[in-house]
Amino acid sequence: MSGMNFQYWHPEKEKIDRAKLGAWQLASLKKTLGGALRTDFYGRRLAEAGIVDAEDVKSLDDLRRIPFTTKHDLRAAFPYGMLAVGKDEVLRLHASSGTTGVPTTIYFNRNDIASWTALVARSIFSTGCDRRDVFQNMITYGLFTGGLGFHYGAEEVGMLVIPSGSGNTPRQFRIMQDYGTTVVHATPSFLLHVESRMREEGVRRDSIRLKRAFAGAEPYSEDTRRRIEELLHIDVFNSYGLSELNGPGDALECQCKNGMHLWEDAFLAEVIDPDTLEPLPEGETGELVLTTLCREAMPVLRYRTRDITAFYTEPCPCGRVHRRIRRIKGRSDDMLIVNGVNIFPSQVEEVVMGIKEAGNNYLIVVEKEGFMDRLTVKTEVGAKIFKDDDARVLNALRENIRRTLQTAITVNPRIELVESNSLPVSEGKAKRVLDKRPKDV
Ligand code: AMP
Ligand code: ZN
Numbered sequence: 001m002s003g004m005n006f007q008y009w010h011p012e013k014e015k016i017d018r019a020k021l022g023a024w025q026l027a028s029l030k031k032t033l034g035g036a037l038r039t040d041f042y043g044r045r046l047a048e049a050g051i052v053d054a055e056d057v058k059s060l061d062d063l064r065r066i067p068f069t070t071k072h073d074l075r076a077a078f079p080y081g082m083l084a085v086g087k088d089e090v091l092r093l094h095a096s097s098g099t100t101g102v103p104t105t106i107y108f109n110r111n112d113i114a115s116w117t118a119l120v121a122r123s124i125f126s127t128g129c130d131r132r133d134v135f136q137n138m139i140t141y142g143l144f145t146g147g148l149g150f151h152y153g154a155e156e157v158g159m160l161v162i163p164s165g166s167g168n169t170p171r172q173f174r175i176m177q178d179y180g181t182t183v184v185h186a187t188p189s190f191l192l193h194v195e196s197r198m199r200e201e202g203v204r205r206d207s208i209r210l211k212r213a214f215a216g217a218e219p220y221s222e223d224t225r226r227r228i229e230e231l232l233h234i235d236v237f238n239s240y241g242l243s244e245l246n247g248p249g250d251a252l253e254c255q256c257k258n259g260m261h262l263w264e265d266a267f268l269a270e271v272i273d274p275d276t277l278e279p280l281p282e283g284e285t286g287e288l289v290l291t292t293l294c295r296e297a298m299p300v301l302r303y304r305t306r307d308i309t310a311f312y313t314e315p316c317p318c319g320r321v322h323r324r325i326r327r328i329k330g331r332s333d334d335m336l337i338v339n340g341v342n343i344f345p346s347q348v349e350e351v352v353m354g355i356k357e358a359g360n361n362y363l364i365v366v367e368k369e370g371f372m373d374r375l376t377v378k379t380e381v382g383a384k385i386f387k388d389d390d391a392r393v394l395n396a397l398r399e400n401i402r403r404t405l406q407t408a409i410t411v412n413p414r415i416e417l418v419e420s421n422s423l424p425v426s427e428g429k430a431k432r433v434l435d436k437r438p439k440d441v
Contacts, residue, residue: 004255006318009125009157010118013265014320021321022060025268028293029063030054035084036299041077063268068277068289068302071096074104074244085109085297095143096243096342103143106243109297113152119263120153120249126320127212127237128255129183131158134209136175138186138194139217140166140340145247146217150185153249159183166190169197176208183212185239185248187340188220188228192371195231205233214239214252217340219328238327244303245290251325259312259324266294269323270302271310274332285310287332288325306331336433338366338373343409345432351405352379357397361423367436376414377405383420 008014016024033054036042049067051057057065080087091110095103108116129135135154141147141163154161164175166186172194175181186194191213198205210232215225216239225236240260241250245267251260262269268291271280280286288305308329316324336343345364352362359380367374379401385393394417402415424431 004318006255007125007128007130008320009122014122014126014322016265016321018321021264024265025293026057026060028265029060029268029291030057032291032293032295032299032301033057033066035296036301039077039082039084039299041073041081042299042301045073060268063270063291063302064279066291066301068304069300070304071104071244071306074300075102078102079105082298082300083107084299090297092148093143094145094148094243094247104244106145106246107297108295111294111296112298115266115294116149116246116249117152117156119246119266120149121156122263123239123249123252123261124150124153124157124159124214126252126254126261126318127214127235129157129159129212133157133159133182134162134180135159136162136164136172136179136181136184138164138166138172138184138190144340145241145243146185146340149241149246149248150214169194170201173198173201173203173208176210177203180209182209183214184210185214187217188215188224188236189218189339189371189373191215191228191232191236192224195228196371210234212237214248216240216248218337219330222327240307240325240328242305242307244300245292245305246295250290254316254318254320256316256318259316259326261316261320261322262325264322267291268293269311269325272304274304274306274308282311283313285326285329306333306335308332334433336364336366336435338375338411341409341411343375343411347409348377348405349432351408352377352401355397355401355404357381357385358401359420361421361425362432363423363434364432365434365436368438373437374414375411376416377401378416378418378423380420380423381417386417386419 037046045067049065089109090107091113092108093105095105137150139146151161151163212235215236228236237253238260239248239252241248251262253260270289271286272289273280274287288307288309290303292300309325312324334345348364352358359382361380363378365376398415398417406412
C-alpha cells in the first residue's frame, strides 16, 4: 500500500472529523424524520413508537427508539405509501430485481438523484479511477439500480461511459477492444464467464486495456476476487448496495481493497443480532441495518438489509473516516441471489402450486455451470401424466412451468419433471433449496 497516491472526490466529506460527522448525522436524521413523518406509513409507525415530531429524537442514541423497516413493510406500503413528497416532484423509480407481485419500489426526486450520483462518483474515484478512464457498464440496465446508478456516477467523475449492459459476451470484447475500455462493472460471475470466453475465442490480453473492475450485486469470496484478478490481470473492487438504499454507491472498496467504506454522511449504520434485534458491539458480526440521511422522496428508517457483515475496527490507511464493512457473509433470510437476481423460494412455490398439473413437491437446485449460476426446479408431476408417457404432454407442461416461472423471477430456469413422491420429504421444515454452489466465503 505504500506509495499509493490517495485522492479524494469530496475531501471535506471523506476526511471529515468524526465529531463533526456525528453532528451532521443528528441534524440529517432529524430532517429525514421530518420527511418520514409526512408519509402515511411512517406517520403511523412512528406515532406508535411515541415519535410525533423530529425533535423527539435528541441524540443519535435515540435511533434505537425508531422501529425497524423491512422489505415486507416496503411492499405493504406499495405503491406510494412511503412517498414524502408530491408525486409531481418524483423523477425516477427503481425496483428490486426478481420480485413477483408487489415489487419494492424506490423513488427519487432531483436532489436524491444528485446525492446518489455524488456517492457513486466518490466511490468510483476512491478506487483510483478518474476522468481519463473508459468505463464499460456490463450490468443490467432498467429497473435494477446497478445500470443507471453506476452510469450517472461515472459520468459525474467525467469518465467516458459505455452503457453496454450485460450479456452478449463477444460483443463486450469488441467494445473493449474498439474503445479501449479501462474499467468495467459486472457481477463477479459474469467477469469469470467473460474471462473464460476470452480464452476460448483467442482474444489476446494485450488487445484490451482493462485495469479495473467493480464487482458486486451478489455474494462472492476473496478467492473468487483473487482468481478474477489473476486471470484478467486487473484490480477488482467489491461493490455493495441494495435498491432500498439507492443501490450502488452504498459501500465500495477504496484502493486499499480491504473492506468497503460505507458512506456515513448518507447512511446511519448499525449491526444488530438478527435474533434479539439488539445492536452488537463494534466489530461483531451481525445484520446490517441502515437509515437514509439525505433521501427526500423516500426516506427509509432502520432498514433491515438481512445482509450479514461486521465493521472493521481499525482505520483505513487511505485516510477516509467512514467505517468499512467486511465482505457480505450471507443473509439472515432465505433469499437466493442467482446471477445477481434476487429470488425468494416462495416465488417459485407460488408458480409451481399455481399450475394444477404440477405435483405437491418441488426442489430448487442452484449450481455453477461454467462460471454462471444455473437454477433448476425439479417438479413432481401426478402419476397419471407420467404414466401416460406422452412426451408431448410432458413437454408442454415443462414449457408452461418454465415460461411462467421465468416471467415471475426473470431468470430462465431449467425444469425437470419427476415422478410423484420421488423427491425427498423432510420431517421438519421442508428443505426446498439445494444450493450446490461452492461456499468459500
Ligand atoms: P438489489 O436490491 O437487487 O440491488 O439486491 C441487493 C442485495 O444484493 C443485497 O441486499 C445483498 O444481499 C446483495 N449484494 C449486493 N452487492 C453485494 C456484494 N458486493 N456482496 C454480497 N452481496 C451483495
Ligand atoms: Zn480506504
